[in-house]
Amino acid sequence: MSTKVKAYGTSSTENPLEEITIERRTVQAHDVEFEILYCGICHSDLHQIKGDFGAFPPPIVPGHEMVGRVTAVGNHVTKFKIGDLAAVGCIVDSCGHCEYCEDGIEQFCDEGVTFSFNSEDKISGGHTFGGFSKTYVCNEKYVLKMPAFEDLASAAPLLCAGITVYSPLKHWGAGPSKKVGVLGIGGLGHLAIKIAKAMGAEVVVFTTSPNKVEDAKRLGADEAVLSSDAEAMAKYSRQLHFIIDTVSAKHDVNVYLNLLRHDGTVVLVGLPPEPLEIGAFNVIMGRRSFAGSNIGGIAETQEMLDFCFEHNITAESEIIPIDYVNTAFERLEKGDVKYRFVIDMASL
């Protein structure tokens, strides 16, 4: 049993997004259905519609930073009732019994996690459609309780951008007496600054854009360094405990490895399409690491939402109507957004 739902999608990597109709399963015993109020736009939406992660059968409906209000619940649902705020991020299903799921890192599920769009849908068949649509239906296990953020629209990007930076900051111990570097100020980087500061760390931002230096400080960074300024960079040699690298283009991570103290880590959360080169001495000296991190598990995503609500952290966002979405993707590709687009889904 399924319901027709209005959405925004594309049938080809060549075409712009347009209004289409998709089908969502009707609510099962453990399902929650919610009306999507706001949906953030993430760089990986752009990658997917362009086919950067490989071909995918049409239609593609992107969107994985959804905030909404519950419109229906299955018989066995205990976490939600109609009218509650709810949110869904990247993960909408996983096996639930592998060691990864048991450890709360469902994103690495042994049987393959189901993402909120462009994933094989193991429950309904076909593939999943994302949040550029009127409603979403999901097992309550993967639905987050959305705190009542004053600016609910700007909280939507927390569902992917927020957890993507919160998880490694937490895992690698950002907090008081730690010096944390943030590399790149975009959707991810600007939230990393806010979250790392709220965790109590000293935050140093590295950017290639002179016009972002002041912005980094406005966002809460203790210091902001233009990465082309060799003298300023040298000042941080062997100074940082941890650097979160949000850059999605090819770049020289060796420069940043050398800013780490011993046992420090540069953790990549961006997705550069080309491999990054690492010189042996840059990890061997100081027992440094180059690591990666990918979103976070469901329990940790809930923890992040509660943390951000408590610390009044949301994304800096530009709220747009759905018919602006193709222009928004063009601007996103050029880096022309401060710092996240969020679609007001009432416009659909």
Place this chain on the structure above:
Amino acid sequence: MSTKVKAYGTSSTENPLEEITIERRTVQAHDVEFEILYCGICHSDLHQIKGDFGAFPPPIVPGHEMVGRVTAVGNHVTKFKIGDLAAVGCIVDSCGHCEYCEDGIEQFCDEGVTFSFNSEDKISGGHTFGGFSKTYVCNEKYVLKMPAFEDLASAAPLLCAGITVYSPLKHWGAGPSKKVGVLGIGGLGHLAIKIAKAMGAEVVVFTTSPNKVEDAKRLGADEAVLSSDAEAMAKYSRQLHFIIDTVSAKHDVNVYLNLLRHDGTVVLVGLPPEPLEIGAFNVIMGRRSFAGSNIGGIAETQEMLDFCFEHNITAESEIIPIDYVNTAFERLEKGDVKYRFVIDMASL
């Protein structure tokens, strides 16, 4: 005050090593002098005499895996008396007061560690001369108490190769219920197999050489895999907790990152001259790390010697006279040694 000492060295990267005379300082209050009985040959000796790490003023006397017997001690020496076995590895001096030295990782000393050869000698002036010589003089802080190994010659390589693998195996928790990969079987790799087994880990060896598969098992590996065998490699996907990578040539570490479980680490201890390429997804998926490690501190080197003595671990070595050393370097360059040359210094 100094003493003339017979040594084997070279005045140019073009020339073979030959007998020369160097000067060593006479024993100071905290110094230990010992007659060098055995000295191992390490790949980094070869790098240094070839100038791979940059030009260095002549003469170069390599050798940093020294085992000997104490012949003189300064007035304030408490750790040694004449006749004791003693050993010196890579580190012969450091500032002693930076956080690295205080943390027992003198190899990363903020003011720059003094290596046993080809380092600025901050005590005597000039530069340090290594273990291809009759005697060595060193502050007792950097002299190790050498356990009475039955095969003392074959214990010499522990001073560099041994600590280079022991330190990361310990740091990353190799032990019971851990599956540890060893990449490459040479001077470092063959000791990594023995030490990881003695720590209680399950050891899987990866090699490009069909003729080393059996040898890996003889050395104690639970399994040995030919890295060109895609089917055998696939069996280890997401299986290993930790991989120690001893390869000193350019190679594809992505293959090995994908053999790691979540939160696993590939740690490089080899010194490939070219950068290694890492694809973003290979670290992002599973929160994996690519790290490096460089020898170990003095206290940890002592701990390693005691551990190896207790577990009867020495290198598989080919004992040679000093006048064979140029041929040994040629063979080392071709990988023609199983697995470490050790010079019987009585031949000098």
